[in-house]
Amino acid sequence: MNTNKSDNNQANQVKDTGFPNWGYDLQHTRHVPYKEITKDNVKKMGIVWQQDILEWNKDVPNLQEDFPIVQNGVMYVTSAKNHVFAIDAKSGKKLWAWTPPKEVLDHINSLPWQSNVASRGVAVAEGNVYVLMIDNRLVKLDAKTGKLKKMVNFWDYEPTIKLENRYYESSAPMYYDGNVYVGSSGGDNGTRGFVWAFKADTLEPLWKEPFWTIPERGKGWVKGKYTGGGSVWTPMSFDPDTDMMYFAVGNPAPDFYDEDRKGKNPYTDSIVALDSKTGKFKWASSQVDHDVWDYDAAATPMVLNAKVGGKKQKIVVEGGKNGKWYAWDAKTGKTIYDGVPFVKIKHSKPSSDPNKVQLQWPGTPGGESYAPETYDPETNYVLIPGINSPNVMLSAKDRKEIAKDNNTFPGTKILPLPKNIIPSGNITAIDVNTGKKVYQINTDDPMYGGFTSTATGLAFYGEMDGAVNALDIKKGKVLWSMKSGGKAIKMAPSIYMVDGKQYVAVITGGTRVVVYGLGGKEKIATTNKNAKLQGQADVVVKPEEVYKKSCISCHGDNLQGATAPNLQHVGKTMSKEEILNQILNGGDRMPAGLAKGAEAEALAEWLSKKK
Numbered sequence: 001m002n003t004n005k006s007d008n009n010q011a012n013q014v015k016d017t018g019f020p021n022w023g024y025d026l027q028h029t030r031h032v033p034y035k036e037i038t039k040d041n042v043k044k045m046g047i048v049w050q051q052d053i054l055e056w057n058k059d060v061p062n063l064q065e066d067f068p069i070v071q072n073g074v075m076y077v078t079s080a081k082n083h084v085f086a087i088d089a090k091s092g093k094k095l096w097a098w099t100p101p102k103e104v105l106d107h108i109n110s111l112p113w114q115s116n117v118a119s120r121g122v123a124v125a126e127g128n129v130y131v132l133m134i135d136n137r138l139v140k141l142d143a144k145t146g147k148l149k150k151m152v153n154f155w156d157y158e159p160t161i162k163l164e165n166r167y168y169e170s171s172a173p174m175y176y177d178g179n180v181y182v183g184s185s186g187g188d189n190g191t192r193g194f195v196w197a198f199k200a201d202t203l204e205p206l207w208k209e210p211f212w213t214i215p216e217r218g219k220g221w222v223k224g225k226y227t228g229g230g231s232v233w234t235p236m237s238f239d240p241d242t243d244m245m246y247f248a249v250g251n252p253a254p255d256f257y258d259e260d261r262k263g264k265n266p267y268t269d270s271i272v273a274l275d276s277k278t279g280k281f282k283w284a285s286s287q288v289d290h291d292v293w294d295y296d297a298a299a300t301p302m303v304l305n306a307k308v309g310g311k312k313q314k315i316v317v318e319g320g321k322n323g324k325w326y327a328w329d330a331k332t333g334k335t336i337y338d339g340v341p342f343v344k345i346k347h348s349k350p351s352s353d354p355n356k357v358q359l360q361w362p363g364t365p366g367g368e369s370y371a372p373e374t375y376d377p378e379t380n381y382v383l384i385p386g387i388n389s390p391n392v393m394l395s396a397k398d399r400k401e402i403a404k405d406n407n408t409f410p411g412t413k414i415l416p417l418p419k420n421i422i423p424s425g426n427i428t429a430i431d432v433n434t435g436k437k438v439y440q441i442n443t444d445d446p447m448y449g450g451f452t453s454t455a456t457g458l459a460f461y462g463e464m465d466g467a468v469n470a471l472d473i474k475k476g477k478v479l480w481s482m483k484s485g486g487k488a489i490k491m492a493p494s495i496y497m498v499d500g501k502q503y504v505a506v507i508t509g510g511t512r513v514v515v516y517g518l519g520g521k522e523k524i525a526t527t528n529k530n531a532k533l534q535g536q537a538d539v540v541v542k543p544e545e546v547y548k549k550s551c552i553s554c555h556g557d558n559l560q561g562a563t564a565p566n567l568q569h570v571g572k573t574m575s576k577e578e579i580l581n582q583i584l585n586g587g588d589r590m591p592a593g594l595a596k597g598a599e600a601e602a603l604a605e606w607l608s609k610k611k
Helices: 102-109 399-404 543-550 576-585 597-608
Strands: 045-052 069-071 074-078 084-088 094-098 123-125 128-133 137-142 148-153 174-176 179-183 194-199 237-239 244-248 270-275 281-286 302-308 311-319 324-329 335-341 374-376 381-388 391-395 412-415 424-431 436-443 452-454 458-462 467-472 477-483 494-498 501-508 512-518
Touching: 045 477, 069 123, 069 494, 084 128, 123 174, 237 302, 270 311, 302 374, 311 335, 374 452, 452 494, 458 501, 543 597, 576 597
Parallel strands: none
Antiparallel strands: 045 512, 069 074, 074 084, 084 094, 123 128, 128 137, 137 148, 174 179, 179 194, 237 244, 244 270, 270 281, 302 311, 311 324, 324 335, 374 381, 381 424, 391 412, 424 436, 452 458, 458 467, 467 477, 494 501, 501 512
16 A cells, blocks of 8 residues: 555545546546536536637547546647647647657558547646557656657567557556556457556656466467457556556457357456556456457446445446446455446347348447446446447358458458437436446437536536536436537546636537536537548548448449448538548448548548539
8 A cells, every 4th residue: 555645646636626637536436526517507507618629730630539637727638649739728728739750640650540549638747748659659748848758669668569460559548656557459459458557757667567468369268360359448547545456458359259269268358456556466357258249348447435235335336338337346356236237238149140140239339338437426326328229240250251351350240230220328327325227318329428527416428419418416317408519529528627617628529629617608619521520531542442341232332222321412411521420430220330540531531522
């Protein structure tokens, strides 16, 4: 146990006025102590300031999944390809902007299949901003000036961790007690998942090697060229009382084809606890012992001091992509609530025969994806953001078929949904004392963003249609809702105080930061047509080839329509932004993600001209 905690770089729920960590506090409860906005006055909220980042840099990719940090009146946001901006949190004025060095951008652009990677935020501590580069580097910037202080390459310490081996970084790093903690992305590509700790001052490894979440290829259950997984692609949580850290581990790969990974595949689809100073293993608990549906444990766990069975207990809670919510004793890992369902669950092993495929509930987005929960200590409720959407999953037939698909997600195919299936979402409140559902609210769109709650019993969240809402946590009633001027809010609000005034910040429409507060008078801005909801078209992509690969089976060889609508004149009724949003996020019977990144961007541009 470490008793020497530094007040100036740890979240303090009594003194702090910002949003200093990815989940507000180190335990990621996303519960702020601010009281200016109440149930009685929340309807007086409006837009205080808004800023489209494209006005500062037209080449910046989307910020869509960024979770802003606010410290000392400064907001820090980051975009895909790891541009970082420091903004006056009260006025929206740009303080500085940092663009990654040319060598980094060239490296990222050299592998176009990674152009879609999000950057979900930064860590700010000790007067520095820490950010992970897509291509597996850790950067330290001066928080006041944005000047680059240091950059280290992971592959200099562990040669296998490099972009060329299908590793990448999408998570926000976490600062804890003098160290910076990082996880890994790329598990669906067959990489070997890990978490690692670096000294914040020198950026040298704190641990001699990463904590690997799965065995190296060829050992244990990991067989075959593309076998791997176990990514840690969301931030980890910390308990300052014990120095323990907790993190969610992703699925094994290949996703639907499991011939080369028999058995339980530990520690995939699990919550894992370590000693944060040594990396020593403490405990793990699996949500799916042998996953063939892409049911990551994706969302960051919360560490709670909550009432359980009538008594206070320190617990860890998390909802999985499998559609179930769990709770464990924080010290021992003993299961308290073993999978409370919060979306429709009905699945079977995916078939390799297109004529025998079945709907699998939930689909690959979840359940609960990376969108964070929040905990309200007043009611003792946890709020869960749910995705009630299936997939039609088609497994690879054999190893030869996997080898042909030498790209991301090898061996994995998702077919179009039946016409009568419309994806939706829900909000579930669970009483931590009993593990029972208190209420569930259905939402028109899947809940991709997540929640942040306040000391006045409100929970704020954004939706895919661009609305920002305030929910009465106790009653389960929406008290306020306002459009943001964009769509696809895929992050949870950051809530902070400046000069006694409370602000609620979201990122909408890909590149616009919108900040609400009491008495805000700004008009809702129109969507920037140049904003990219996802990806960056800076590599040469032939959209006709993307169409043949991803769309032709449903929309026909001449866009004439088959099992899906005619697209020969789609540009008359849909803008490029709307087409891109449909490609990336699915909906209206169409599965999400059949094309990604630069391919999705080029395909949307091409289809928008079909008039």
